[in-house]
Amino acid sequence: MVAHLHNTIATRCSRCVLRHKAICAALSETELNDFNKIARQRTITAGQVIYGDDDVMLANILMGVIKLTKTLSDGRQQIVGLQFPPDFLGRIYTKTAPYFAEAATDVELCTFPKAGFEAMLRRYPGLEHRLFENTLDELDSAREWMLLLGRKTAQEKVATLLLMIASRASNVGCSHIHSPEISSARFSLPLTRADLADYLGLTLETVSRQMTKLKSIGVIELVDNREIIVPDISMLEKIADP
Amino acid sequence: MVAHLHNTIATRCSRCVLRHKAICAALSETELNDFNKIARQRTITAGQVIYGDDDVMLANILMGVIKLTKTLSDGRQQIVGLQFPPDFLGRIYTKTAPYFAEAATDVELCTFPKAGFEAMLRRYPGLEHRLFENTLDELDSAREWMLLLGRKTAQEKVATLLLMIASRASNVGCSHIHSPEISSARFSLPLTRADLADYLGLTLETVSRQMTKLKSIGVIELVDNREIIVPDISMLEKIADP
């Protein structure tokens, strides 16, 4: 019975879309099996807080978008990170995280209890190495965003964000052909205008205005406020990094 | 002769102020000895670029302050990180770094060749773990700064930066007594007004104005533009996080 149970779990993993993308890619079949004993799938609806500063949840993101937010005591809020599949969510090696994690859309997670997960890290150095590389990339992204927050104009900010979401959230028709060919993209925003503003250090009104301006100069087309078409990505890039 | 040489190197390390603070703290005496064979001390004068995006230098910071900068093509610049002793400098696991490292003051480094260092990481997992925790802390700081850049006013930004520098650069008379007692600080800024501005996403004029405003309301005293006294730290904290 028990053997059979583990077998089905292993099967579930091997069918997982993340098997060779998330941190799981650093694990062998045997290790993965071990890992599965502590994993648990979970669904979270949009708007719900996943963790606050009293606790941390560790998880692979299977589906959906998660925003990491920080808030000043008077309510001003800033999104300090945006996580897509197959990102790893959660602050390891501390009891609490210095930010909140909130579901921006409906989200599916593959969660791990903290103690068990950190024990795994000790057992499988390859896994910790993988997470370390993830973290280094996150740090690079955070610094890229600091440049945006500190030095870019509202229009550049919006353009940069659209590019970023296009490349990460995309079920895209983005062909990325070089030279004389034009590459385009189509995607749906996983965020409200208020979220966009919180990520860019702007107000939602300013974001809205910049979107209409980008539309009026033909750089983007709005299908329905969330669905966006970028006919020529290079135009957007030129605006994002003048 | 060779044995004698290693002996003197080990002695140099054991006398190092960083022995039990920098990443070296994760190493035993034997490991440290090993490490020493690839380490080399180096001095860099203020203003000099330590590495650009074509190369990375790995090093422990023994003395001085290093700024990590990013620049847009039209010259707008943002400092995306500030490093003090005993921080570790350099982006491992990539050939290039997405930012420049520049000496803000005269700097003393204990440098390592990249290949050799990464080999050490493979040999001593404890060292990699230590660097991982460093990186996680850096990521937390970067996100804290994103909140500052996106949502704080000029005055809050300056106040926050002064607190940060006071706590990190301090050869401080900061007594940190609680309750009714007042704790004060005195320190000298390792940065020019232009650097402060680049770190805060402001212009140097705005920084200057905010400094004089803080002085005029009695929150700070300026000894000589670089030397600063904070008579009551809690006042500064109240301004930094209203």
Added chain:
DNA sequence: CGCCATCTTGACACGTATCAACAGGCGTGG
């Protein structure tokens, strides 16, 4: 159908940037 959330648009205010002039400190060179 009407409510509610989301988004857009407008008028105006305000904070910060920009441009410019000036002050002080410091090293260099006559």
Added chain:
DNA sequence: CCACGCCTGTTGATACGTGTCAAGATGGCG
């Protein structure tokens, strides 16, 4: 030794971008 220029920082006048407040518009859903 003083004069000069340069670098750093301060202060002022003004411009401009974004925030704020308010009114509508749109679309989904009970």
